[in-house]
Amino acid sequence: MRSRSIRRTLASSLAALALAGAAATLLPADAVAAGRTQPDLFVELMMTDVLNPAEGETFRAHVDAYNGGTGESGPVSLTVSVPAGLRTTDLTPTDGEWTCAVAGATSYTCAHPAVAPGWAPRLWLPFVVAGAEPGSRPAITATIAPQRKEISTENNTASVTVAISGSCVVRGVVWHDLDRDGQRDEGEPGIAPGPDGVLSVRVGARQGQAIGGGSATVNPDGTWSLTTRTELLYQVWLEAASSYDRTAANVGDDATDSDLVSTYQWDPILLTASGEFEAVHGGEYVVDAGLVTRS
Ligand SMILES: [Ca+2]
Ligand SMILES: [Ca+2]
Ligand SMILES: [Ca+2]
Structure with a gap:
């Protein structure tokens, strides 16, 4: 499995600049000058590699941990919870700079070193369809642990649903x-x-x-x-x-x-x-x- 860090598109970069501008107005000028910038990690771009997996099949989903803030984050801790109908499976413990472990049938815990602003290291994880109703849409949820002085923690969780084929x-x-x-x-x-x-x-x-x-x-x-x-x-x-x-x-x-x-x-x-x-x-x-x- 490969991981990659993606430089944001122009639109995202502009959004990050706008955030930087907004953050700057909230801080005393000398704080910005002293480099007291803030990270803001987002869970985003969750997608699966198959639209409609069936019972017993393994598919993968990716998640990007995007730092949309103005400063470098600390080490990132990400938890992915696996709903009923899906389960975890053996994984490659390292994926690029990500390190992951299986935490029982219902979650993975992953870690990544500091992320610079504007970067979004991508993580791929495997899931097995196990006991899902055909036609159901279980949701996989990823949550990044809050950072110290993070701009917003409301965007630290996101989900992707996958349609189970019948x-x-x-x-x-x-x-x-x-x-x-x-x-x-x-x-x-x-x-x-x-x-x-x-x-x-x-x-x-x-x-x-x-x-x-x-x-x-x-x-x-x-x-x-x-x-x-x-x-x-x-x-x-x-x-x-x-x-x-x-x-x-x-x-x-x-x-x-x-x-x-x-x-x-x-x-x-x-x-x-x-x-x-x-x-x-x-x-x-x-x-x-x-x-x-x-x-
Ligand atoms: Ca955040
Ligand atoms: Ca007809
Ligand atoms: Ca006819």
């Missing part, structure tokens, strides 16, 4: 809308997989760090079904022979309409997609696709 079913049918009315009528056939029909049906999430989705197997009658992970925004992507086009979407009864709303290309193959939908544990999502003969 499973859902995404399914549909690809059919030939012979009368081009956007509805699947009696006698309108499914479109079979193959070079002259359906080339692929894919369920995918565009969010970074998401795990889930995949390719569905299309049956000869045009039906398909995929069981996949949840707590994501999915889209269904359909590729078909260029002899087809997409029929009108969401016309009439939703049970027998077409749910493909976008066409990205017609040649050399047709590429169309549904809108995004949120997939939650236990859900079943039907995405039907009506195709017409391309005119």
Whole structure:
């Protein structure tokens, strides 16, 4: 595991300068001249490396301990508490200048040497999903022990939630809308997989760090079904022979309409997609696709 210290962006630096200005006005001029500056540690930028971990999986979260004050901090002491549904696991005791220990199943304690103003040493920690309800959102909380003469201690705690993946079913049918009315009528056939029909049906999430989705197997009658992970925004992507086009979407009864709303290309193959939908544990999502003969 690597740690890195990050110089703040211009906006943050300006904020730090503004803080420096505010602090200076609170101190006698000779105190500032004598270098009596103050640290202000923040817990910020907590993020996980996977959006939707599942039971038994290990994921990591990072936390930045940012010194937004005007003076160097003393040694930093950070506690990370792990909620029910997650647990601690073995970790690399040192991560850059961080030194950490496992304090039972429910917390880590970490230490870092003094942090100069404007710097934010980053710490990565591992967590295991253990007994969490699918679809729940446990919160990991990091707290920095107050510094002597710290400007504010209200910003010394922050949390990040992680969505626990469950499973859902995404399914549909690809059919030939012979009368081009956007509805699947009696006698309108499914479109079979193959070079002259359906080339692929894919369920995918565009969010970074998401795990889930995949390719569905299309049956000869045009039906398909995929069981996949949840707590994501999915889209269904359909590729078909260029002899087809997409029929009108969401016309009439939703049970027998077409749910493909976008066409990205017609040649050399047709590429169309549904809108995004949120997939939650236990859900079943039907995405039907009506195709017409391309005119
Ligand atoms: Ca603080
Ligand atoms: Ca029709
Ligand atoms: Ca619809």
